[in-house]
Amino acid sequence: MYTTSIEHHTQLSDELIDTLIGLSQEVPEFDGRHRAEDYQARLGGKTFLVQLIRIEGELAGYKIGYGETNGEFYSWLGAILPEFRQLGLAKALMQDQESWAKTQGFNTLAVKTYNRFANMLQLLIQQGYKIAGLENTAANIDDNKLVLNKLLS
Numbered sequence: 001m002y003t004t005s006i007e008h009h010t011q012l013s014d015e016l017i018d019t020l021i022g023l024s025q026e027v028p029e030f031d032g033r034h035r036a037e038d039y040q041a042r043l044g045g046k047t048f049l050v051q052l053i054r055i056e057g058e059l060a061g062y063k064i065g066y067g068e069t070n071g072e073f074y075s076w077l078g079a080i081l082p083e084f085r086q087l088g089l090a091k092a093l094m095q096d097q098e099s100w101a102k103t104q105g106f107n108t109l110a111v112k113t114y115n116r117f118a119n120m121l122q123l124l125i126q127q128g129y130k131i132a133g134l135e136n137t138a139a140n141i142d143d144n145k146l147v148l149n150k151l152l153s
Contacts, residue, residue, distance in 0.1 A: 004092065006053050006096050012043055021039075026082075048065065049063075049065055051093050059081075064076050073101035073109050078090065091127065095127070108151055108152060109150045111148050113146055114146075115145075129149065131147070133147035
């Protein structure tokens with residue numbers, strides 16, 4: 001059995017952004033698309049949670065979400081590094097994020113995922129998320145985004 005820990009960060013720092021960028025560069029699905037400005041634009045001035053998950057002290061993944069003005073908490077971005085997948089870490093981050101958002105007074109958690117991420121879609125449905133919409137903007141059906149919500153009651 002592995003020892004895992006989840007860190008919570010609610011203040012943005014250059015060090016945290018550098019950590020997130022470094023982790024993102026190790027995630028093949030993300031192709032290095034997020035820059036420091038992206039994190040600052042998404043999180044600046046908002047209630048947010050950045051979670052870092054570790055196995056035996058080694059960074060294994062992260063999850064980022066922030067509050068919207070409509071009382072919804074949006075789970076924006078998350079990933080588990082390839083060598084740590086299939087260990088239940090994404091589920092642990094998801095449950096931890098839901099718990100935190102609920103204690104902060106949010107009533108709904110929203111997430112978007114692409115059709116091409118079947119494992120993520122299955123996990124979301126298994127965890128009680130409901131499909132609420134489709135952003136059908138892509139030429140390739142795998143690039144369409146599914147919008148899912150979960151009531152935090």
